[in-house]
Amino acid sequence: MRKGLFFLFCLTVLYISKANADCQFYYVGFISQAPLKERTSDARKEIKNLIDTIRDCSKSRDVSTEVQQLNDLEDTFPHLIPVSDKQISLWQIRGFRAEAQAGEKKITSLAEETKVPPDLINVYKENARKGHILKAHVDNFIEATSKIEQQTSQKLAARCAPPIDLRNDLLGEVRDQDDVGWCYAFAAADLISYKLGKKISAIDVALTYNEHKIEEYSKDYIDPDAFAKKERAKLSQLDAGGIGEALSSARSIKLCLESEFSSEDNGLSELRTNLDLIHDYKKQQKSCCGLDHALKALFPSTNLSSLLDVVQSSSDSDLWKNLKEKACHRVDASSFTVESFGRDSLIEFLVKGNKDLMDKLQEQLSLKNPVGASINGPILETIDRPDPPVTTFEGHAVVILGRRLDPITGECTFLVRNSWGRSCKRYDPALIPSCENGNVWLPESILKRGLVGVSYLH
Amino acid sequence: MSAIFTNLILSMLLCSYALAETEQCVSGQIRSLEFGKLIYEKSSYCFNSQHNELISKNCFKSTCVATQSIKPFDIVKLNSVTGNPGFKLCRVLGGQPRIIEFSDDTNWFKLDQCTFNEDHSFVDTGTLTFLVRKKTPSDTK
Numbered sequence: 001m002r003k004g005l006f007f008l009f010c011l012t013v014l015y016i017s018k019a020n021a022d023c024q025f026y027y028v029g030f031i032s033q034a035p036l037k038e039r040t041s042d043a044r045k046e047i048k049n050l051i052d053t054i055r056d057c058s059k060s061r062d063v064s065t066e067v068q069q070l071n072d073l074e075d076t077f078p079h080l081i082p083v084s085d086k087q088i089s090l091w092q093i094r095g096f097r098a099e100a101q102a103g104e105k106k107i108t109s110l111a112e113e114t115k116v117p118p119d120l121i122n123v124y125k126e127n128a129r130k131g132h133i134l135k136a137h138v139d140n141f142i143e144a145t146s147k148i149e150q151q152t153s154q155k156l157a158a159r160c161a162p163p164i165d166l167r168n169d170l171l172g173e174v175r176d177q178d179d180v181g182w183c184y185a186f187a188a189a190d191l192i193s194y195k196l197g198k199k200i201s202a203i204d205v206a207l208t209y210n211e212h213k214i215e216e217y218s219k220d221y222i223d224p225d226a227f228a229k230k231e232r233a234k235l236s237q238l239d240a241g242g243i244g245e246a247l248s249s250a251r252s253i254k255l256c257l258e259s260e261f262s263s264e265d266n267g268l269s270e271l272r273t274n275l276d277l278i279h280d281y282k283k284q285q286k287s288c289c290g291l292d293h294a295l296k297a298l299f300p301s302t303n304l305s306s307l308l309d310v311v312q313s314s315s316d317s318d319l320w321k322n323l324k325e326k327a328c329h330r331v332d333a334s335s336f337t338v339e340s341f342g343r344d345s346l347i348e349f350l351v352k353g354n355k356d357l358m359d360k361l362q363e364q365l366s367l368k369n370p371v372g373a374s375i376n377g378p379i380l381e382t383i384d385r386p387d388p389p390v391t392t393f394e395g396h397a398v399v400i401l402g403r404r405l406d407p408i409t410g411e412c413t414f415l416v417r418n419s420w421g422r423s424c425k426r427y428d429p430a431l432i433p434s435c436e437n438g439n440v441w442l443p444e445s446i447l448k449r450g451l452v453g454v455s456y457l458h
Numbered sequence: 459m460s461a462i463f464t465n466l467i468l469s470m471l472l473c474s475y476a477l478a479e480t481e482q483c484v485s486g487q488i489r490s491l492e493f494g495k496l497i498y499e500k501s502s503y504c505f506n507s508q509h510n511e512l513i514s515k516n517c518f519k520s521t522c523v524a525t526q527s528i529k530p531f532d533i534v535k536l537n538s539v540t541g542n543p544g545f546k547l548c549r550v551l552g553g554q555p556r557i558i559e560f561s562d563d564t565n566w567f568k569l570d571q572c573t574f575n576e577d578h579s580f581v582d583t584g585t586l587t588f589l590v591r592k593k594t595p596s597d598t599k
Contacts, residue, residue, distance in 0.1 A: 176557050179541040264557055420542045421570050422510045423584020437510055
């Protein structure tokens with residue numbers, strides 16, 4: 001509900017700002033069919049509104065839509081138009097000129113950041129022609145834009161140098177988070193693994209991050225009323241989190257290795273099912289549902305009978321702590337400090353942008369330090385929505401392991417280690433031009449649309 | 459009638475497209491970790507040169523449940539914080555996803571698999587996403 005209101009607020013803010021920026025379009029309303037007196041009266045009102053709109057809005061935008069409607073009305077009510085065709089034509093030319101001028105600003109602004117799409121240039125040229133702007137001016141502008149683009153290209157190339165690729169054998173192949181919403185934990189585990197030189201269990205990072213919630217979850221079962229409610233909380237429903245917070249909580253304990261506490265060994269079951277199965281068993285005290293299998297799946301290198309002993313002897317609240325104690329050698333990650341920067345809300349992201357986050361990302365990559373990135377997930381999918389609206393904002397976490405200049409586009413691209421497995425076919429090649437076994441090379445222009453946070457370790 | 463015919467043609471096209479980039483079909487083995495144990499299954503399948511696309515052989519030049527189950531779906535709806543969207547898509551279409559490894563000669567390659575019980579046909583979830591995207595009108599993608 002809060003999320004819904006938040007989006008509504010964002011959309012309202014966007015709508016208001018757009019309405020203020022653009023002179024609103026006017027569309028002719030209903031004109032009654034009879035009697036003639038009323039019809040004429042309606043038409044006169046509509047013509048006045050149209051002319052007012054054309055006159056006022058031509059200062060800031062194309063008014064062809066209104067002019068066309070006025071022409072249609074003129075066919076039916078030829079004597080009601082109080083201004084000359086010439087005046088209308090002048091206003092229309094002024095509208096095209098305003099569009100061309102706005103186009104110049106947009107093109108210049110874009111050229112300072114990336115290559116300008118040819119379509120945008122063509123639209124500008126057409127508006128300039130219809131706005132009777134001198135051809136010499138248009139040619140000069142196009143030439144100046146080209147120079148800015150070249151400078152931008154050189155600047156971007158410098159920012160993207162040297163090329164970095166931090167993939168290594170320890171991190172191994174791209175992980176697969178399965179059905180569980182712990183992308184942030186997979187990202188945090190990769191960052192810690194890179195620093196420690198040991199592959200850390202993502203599931204351990206997630207459970208540590210959710211420790212206080214797990215305690216709450218355990219209480220549900222102590223409370224008979226809560227237990228009776230079928231919609232009670234499930235351990236595996238503890239989806240979503242932040243990379244920075246997960247890194248911070250992981251520093252406070254000693255961690256399991258991936259080989260000791262497996263995040264991807266779920267067979268035909270799901271990670272969430274295995275977790276719930278173990279937790280539910282403890283709470284319900286029923287021997288069922290393949291507890292042995294679930295324990296072996298999650299703790300493949302530990303003797304089963306000793307795990308069962310732990311389950312039997314542990315209290316509700318220390319079950320997972322004791323299981324990890326039994327299964328893991330516990331690696332210390334406390335020597336690292338966590339740096340985390342981001343936007344606390346969508347509005348803050350929309351208002352402030354993310355230039356500082358992009359700079360941090362580049363800075364850390366130059367130091368050969370992998371960066372955890374909080375992004376708007378749909379930027380990985382939405383080829384047909386170049387600017388995902390705020391309503392499609394879905395948080396996702398990945399690790400950025402490198403950068404290189406795309407020789408074709410001249411744009412910096414970032415090596416994104418996702419946690420959706422080795423497949424590349426899930427990504428649209430028109431959006432993501434290069435993918436290597438699940439490692440995605442994401443163009444800077446796409447990443448900038450959705451980067452809302454960066455986290456890394458020192 | 460024409461709608462059925464169109465769907466049939468589209469399904470066949472989708473199926474052929476899926477296989478256009480695959481380069482090799484073999485009778486091999488698929489193994490998965492199931493509750494701590496490696497389970498091996500004999501299977502026939504096709505894959506691409508990078509070994510990151512996989513489709514069962516009964517889908518090759520033929521219709522199978524895995525490719526027939528493809529239907530338009532707004533993939534963006536799956537792109538949330540709640541896991542690998544390919545796994546979710548598989549379940550939405552009636553399949554069962556899991557992480558597997560498949561063999562090519564003596565080498566093993568890790569991928570995932572969305573299996574349809576009716577005829578045991580399968581496809582990796584990335585290819586599944588690709589096929590659904592192809593079939594989904596652009597205004598609903």
